[in-house]
Amino acid sequence: MKVAIYSNDGFTSKEVATQLKEKIDASEKLEYDGLNPQIVISVGGDGTLLSAFHHYRDAISKIRFVGIHTGHLGFYTDWRDYEVKELVDSLEDDNGQSVSYPLLSIKVQYTDGGPDDSFVALNESTLKRINGTMVTDIYIKDEFFEKFRGDGLCVSTPTGSTAYNKSVGGAIINPQLNAIQVSEMASINNRVFRTLGSPVIVPPDETITIVPDSPKHNILTCDQLLISDRPIKSISYSICNDRIYFAQYRHTHFWKRVSNSFIGVHEDD
Missing domain, CATH: 3.40.50.10330 (Probable inorganic polyphosphate/atp-NAD kinase; domain 1)
Incomplete structure (x- = not known):
């Protein structure tokens, strides 16, 4: 071997x-x-x-x-x-x-006319704004869910739910569940603006799509990878077809x- x-x-x-x-x-x-x-x-x-x-x-x-x-x-x-x-x-x-765990599939579209990107994360992906409040539309299974205003969003796998996701108030998910989770970072909730304010967990046949109001000045992470130099049109998250295997x-x-x-x-x- x-x-x-x-x-x-x-x-x-x-x-x-x-x-x-x-x-x-x-x-x-x-x-x-x-x-x-x-x-x-x-x-x-x-x-x-x-x-x-x-x-x-x-x-x-x-x-x-x-x-x-x-x-x-x-x-x-x-x-x-x-x-x-x-x-x-x-x-x-x-x-x-062996035992296997789910992975996160990330598909990114840009507004600069360049090629789209595809990534895979073991733990999580986050989207934040360099300065000011981040405003994005969130879609679940291609249906509008909410307009988010706050510091950022974290989308994690079950194994990644114990990492950065937990620090921003996300739920811990047993990795036997084939699911992904989106958690809010310091969302703005008042009489004018309103979000769900709690983590959302979706099954493997549903996709989470994030569409920033402003494509520029955003920071996207995929585990340890960071993207900040391209204007983001949308990001789609789903369960990856591949899995990670441990002996x-x-x-x-x-x-x-x-x-x-x-x-x-x-x-x-």
Whole structure:
């Protein structure tokens, strides 16, 4: 089985990556291949795994990911930095086991006459205005839903619901649900202007479309990618046809991850 290692530049991460490479090279069942891997081991944290996902995006249907965290516990990282041997043993006993999560499809139209863009996000996409209030029309399944006024909007996947989406008041969604969510950032609600004021979750057969009143001076993000130099006509969000796959050698229940990460519940509490 062909394995690649994708590490951040931290000292601990580099040490772990070196140990992994040595054990993979010494294995009779594993082969190191950074160009055409079947397994990609991310060493760092959730940000490192995001980078690994986008690095191997074109081959996403042929790859399973594994995450080693060298800092704080992440939602995409099941292994600790001191479990290198145990992980390599699991790789050698691999039988194709995996779990998959939904991805976010993003289609952007511009007003400058240039080509449209298509992106895929693992966590979320946001739209904000560089200065002043952002005003946009929101459509769900091609039907007008509301005119939003505020700081911005965040559209997230279920796994991304625990990231930036949570910080702006969005709901946490179990990744077993094939859905996407749009959350408001500091919406303006008074006697004149009114929005729903709560997160909206849509099923896989519905599309969320955002049409800014002003195409210029907007900032669009797709995970770690940022677009600010082109006038945006519209952005359409939907569940992607592709999914991300993780090699499931061990399983941590989603709600246990949420509890450990945000509440700090202990068995002896």
